[in-house]
Amino acid sequence: MIAELGHFSLILALCLAFILGVVPVIGSLRAIPGWIMLARPAAFGQVFFVALAYGCLTYTFISHDFSVAYVAQNSNTELPLLYRISGVWAAHEGSLLLWALILSCWTGLVARFSQTIPEPVIARVLGVMGLISIGFLLFLLLTSNPFERLIPAPAEGRDLNPLLQDPGLAIHPPMLYMGYVGFSVAFAFAIAALLEGRLDSAWARWSRPWTNIAWMFLTLGIALGSWWAYYELGWGGWWFWDPVENASFMPWLIGTALIHSLAATEKRGAFKTWTVLLAIFAFSLSLLGTFLVRSGVLTSVHAFATDPARGLFILVFLAIVIGGSLFLYALRAPHVRSTATFELISRESALLINNVLLVVTAATILLGTLYPLVIDALGLGKLSVGPPYFNALFIPLMAPLAVIVGLGMLLRWKKDDLSAIAARIRWLALISVAVGCLLPLLMPFYSWAAALGLTLALWTLAITGLAFFDRLGRKQPVWTRLLKLPGAFYGMTVAHLGIAVFIVGITLTSVYSVERDVRMTPGDKLDMAGYIFEFHGVSQTRGPNYDASQGHVTVSYQDRPVAELRPQKRIYRVRKMPMTEAAIEAGLFRDLFVAIGEPLGDSGAWSLRIYYKAFIRWIWLGAIFMALGGLLAAFDRRYQTLSNKQALTDV
Amino acid sequence: MFKYSVPLVIFIVLAIFLALGLTLNPREIPSPLIDKPAPTFSLPRLQNPEQSLSPSDLKGQVWLLNVWASWCVSCRAEHPVLNRLAQQKLAVIIGLNYKDESDSAKNWLSHWGNPYDASVVDAEGRAGIDWGVYGVPETFVMDKQGRVRYKHTGPITDDDSVEIFIPLIQKLQQE
Numbered sequence A: 001m002i003a004e005l006g007h008f009s010l011i012l013a014l015c016l017a018f019i020l021g022v023v024p025v026i027g028s029l030r031a032i033p034g035w036i037m038l039a040r041p042a043a044f045g046q047v048f049f050v051a052l053a054y055g056c057l058t059y060t061f062i063s064h065d066f067s068v069a070y071v072a073q074n075s076n077t078e079l080p081l082l083y084r085i086s087g088v089w090a091a092h093e094g095s096l097l098l099w100a101l102i103l104s105c106w107t108g109l110v111a112r113f114s115q116t117i118p119e120p121v122i123a124r125v126l127g128v129m130g131l132i133s134i135g136f137l138l139f140l141l142l143t144s145n146p147f148e149r150l151i152p153a154p155a156e157g158r159d160l161n162p163l164l165q166d167p168g169l170a171i172h173p174p175m176l177y178m179g180y181v182g183f184s185v186a187f188a189f190a191i192a193a194l195l196e197g198r199l200d201s202a203w204a205r206w207s208r209p210w211t212n213i214a215w216m217f218l219t220l221g222i223a224l225g226s227w228w229a230y231y232e233l234g235w236g237g238w239w240f241w242d243p244v245e246n247a248s249f250m251p252w253l254i255g256t257a258l259i260h261s262l263a264a265t266e267k268r269g270a271f272k273t274w275t276v277l278l279a280i281f282a283f284s285l286s287l288l289g290t291f292l293v294r295s296g297v298l299t300s301v302h303a304f305a306t307d308p309a310r311g312l313f314i315l316v317f318l319a320i321v322i323g324g325s326l327f328l329y330a331l332r333a334p335h336v337r338s339t340a341t342f343e344l345i346s347r348e349s350a351l352l353i354n355n356v357l358l359v360v361t362a363a364t365i366l367l368g369t370l371y372p373l374v375i376d377a378l379g380l381g382k383l384s385v386g387p388p389y390f391n392a393l394f395i396p397l398m399a400p401l402a403v404i405v406g407l408g409m410l411l412r413w414k415k416d417d418l419s420a421i422a423a424r425i426r427w428l429a430l431i432s433v434a435v436g437c438l439l440p441l442l443m444p445f446y447s448w449a450a451a452l453g454l455t456l457a458l459w460t461l462a463i464t465g466l467a468f469f470d471r472l473g474r475k476q477p478v479w480t481r482l483l484k485l486p487g488a489f490y491g492m493t494v495a496h497l498g499i500a501v502f503i504v505g506i507t508l509t510s511v512y513s514v515e516r517d518v519r520m521t522p523g524d525k526l527d528m529a530g531y532i533f534e535f536h537g538v539s540q541t542r543g544p545n546y547d548a549s550q551g552h553v554t555v556s557y558q559d560r561p562v563a564e565l566r567p568q569k570r571i572y573r574v575r576k577m578p579m580t581e582a583a584i585e586a587g588l589f590r591d592l593f594v595a596i597g598e599p600l601g602d603s604g605a606w607s608l609r610i611y612y613k614a615f616i617r618w619i620w621l622g623a624i625f626m627a628l629g630g631l632l633a634a635f636d637r638r639y640q641t642l643s644n645k646q647a648l649t650d651v
Numbered sequence B: 001m002f003k004y005s006v007p008l009v010i011f012i013v014l015a016i017f018l019a020l021g022l023t024l025n026p027r028e029i030p031s032p033l034i035d036k037p038a039p040t041f042s043l044p045r046l047q048n049p050e051q052s053l054s055p056s057d058l059k060g061q062v063w064l065l066n067v068w069a070s071w072c073v074s075c076r077a078e079h080p081v082l083n084r085l086a087q088q089k090l091a092v093i094i095g096l097n098y099k100d101e102s103d104s105a106k107n108w109l110s111h112w113g114n115p116y117d118a119s120v121v122d123a124e125g126r127a128g129i130d131w132g133v134y135g136v137p138e139t140f141v142m143d144k145q146g147r148v149r150y151k152h153t154g155p156i157t158d159d160d161s162v163e164i165f166i167p168l169i170q171k172l173q174q175e
Helices: A002-030 A033-037 A039-062 A069-074 A081-089 A092-112 A119-143 A167-196 A201-232 A243-268 A272-295 A308-335 A347-377 A387-410 A418-442 A448-472 A478-484 A487-512 A617-634 A637-650 B002-023 B073-087 B102-112 B126-131 B158-174
Strands: A514-520 A525-528 A531-542 A546-557 A560-565 A568-572 A577-581 A583-585 A590-600 A605-614 B063-068 B092-098 B118-122 B138-142 B148-153
Touching (some): A002 A092, A002 A119, A039 A069, A039 A081, A039 A092, A039 A119, A092 A167, A119 A167, A119 A308, A167 A201, A167 A243, A201 A617, A243 A272, A243 A347, A272 A308, A272 B002, A308 B002, A347 B002, A387 A418, A387 A448, A418 A448, A448 A478, A448 A487, A487 A605, A514 B102, A546 A605, A568 A590, A590 B102, A605 B102, B063 B073, B073 B102, B073 B158, B092 B126, B102 B118, B118 B126, B138 B158, B148 B158
Parallel strands (some): B063 B092
Antiparallel strands (some): A525 A531, A546 A560, A546 A568, A568 A577, A583 A590, A590 A605, B063 B138
């Protein structure tokens, strides 16, 4: 019954999406107030019914209703509660339902927190989101119904893919989807502005907080994915340039460009058509990511949810959404007059360079991801593009970006004087280079790569600090001044500090990590970077739905015990799938990582993989800083004052 | 007007390729080597670099050449399948360690198990060019006359192993 209720709610949600996508948009174009006013109730109704459907699917998971095919394929009576809840989005149908839920939530949030925006505008924005929702709900109902029954019901389910039985991965997809789908808000605002034919700075101001929040979620989602790959896959790496990782990274790069471009459009009216295009691109790449992941056109480690049969539907949907919006752009953009002028040396220029670098990087990744497909489609053969391509291009493109990150903050809008700026930053640059080159001397060995990375990080840190104290001024007591600074400025500062932290992380990890694969018998010791790892053997243990061999390793540093590590090798009972659970002693400056491999011989010897990972936490710490920056910027007082003012006039 | 249509045109081209991509099977790859003599090489063995191995050493046996690397993510997925295939001892399995570092490769094998009767080192990827390696992993099956009879692109799954490899090897053994 519950499954049918869920199915029925989805159909009702689709009806409401049709109403939302059609009526308010026509109403706003023809100025029919009643039709315009329908937008908000339809949006709220849609949230209600999609959430109800989602709740029903969750209930069937929790109650082990194996008569629902999707539950039977992805759950099991032994599966712990947490994974029965996260199991909902473990495979194709449920992921799409989660996607639809998040889309309708964003729509509902826009409907709720948009009192300052004129009704016809918001009707169009919600309408565009409704149109996207129609596509996803139709996709769910026509090709991927999660409520399909399996009669007769099996007595036991096939269990959740063991790779996904992990708390980090349980929350990774929702975060990622919040980011992907969140870009639909900026997209909807852009399309609404194009429909109206008015591209002023207002739409940029309305889109900014939404874009920041979406970007924050995407940042966290990608960081979680990378963290998961690091500890769960047992490879000790943190980024693999896998097509699916690329699919999430491209919208992030474009989203980052969009955030900066929106600032220029809002504050100065510059780059109007470019910003609209970026808003379209950011969401288009999110959709393209879905297509790549779900259609199976590319092979990847993430192959747990592919189905070529569904590819056609997504492709048609992509063609309509992206093709339609780019067509609209081609029609309307030529009529937009850019009024803003700026000189070569100005903040606009710095933001332009930032945008060009980010977009070129995203295009490079897109090319590398799709190149094998294009070559194949042309009948020129098959090939694969590996990490060497991406690494070779990514670093030269990102290093200049790190150099100009800070400059953009120091330069004034419209026009600035290069020699004055140069005089101010000369010493900072010199100190950054000097300290950056000296710091690797403290490390076990000297490396120019580390010197370069540290210099870039210090430079970013120094110039962000300079910009901060510039803005802080000197006139009032420090507390008053600190409180007066806008949230957006704090956000920018924190996010840019995040870049510095991130650069330190990736540089030092790649240079100073030590990896060893060794054979150890109980009692054996291994010295790695001063840490003594002692192996005490392997014992058998049992988890709720798996059996495991558990190793026992103690680590000491200068005769003081540091950690007791218990890495596991699990065999999940239903799928008979072996999984490596690494044991990690985490620290700010280093991670100690132990994974067990295979038993070797009868003497109790095992192969062990032992890593010393220098500064790896800084990579994710940097991402957290960036995400925090996005959050602070989104909650800038300015956006709130506006709504309060409006609330007063409403009364 | 034209300038602003550029993104649309690019997208249309991209969409056409994506549509074509849907009709293709990313794993199905024709090889011009089928039924031709296996390209020759003489490469050092991974575990014992002083000794070299070449296809002519394997004449008279049915053998598999599996292209792998420790940096290859899909190889990790394929590895247990290969290990199981190796346990059945149906054919000689040679690994072509492609564009890899020998230390990482050795560690990788000691960690995940070694299904290969021998691995040869193709650090520069020269042999890979002769064999027409597009991506890693790939697997070639050679008959007793040393001709290439089958090429498999991408990781071998359990189904592939049971449905393609084992019957093919058994057939070739009887030829």
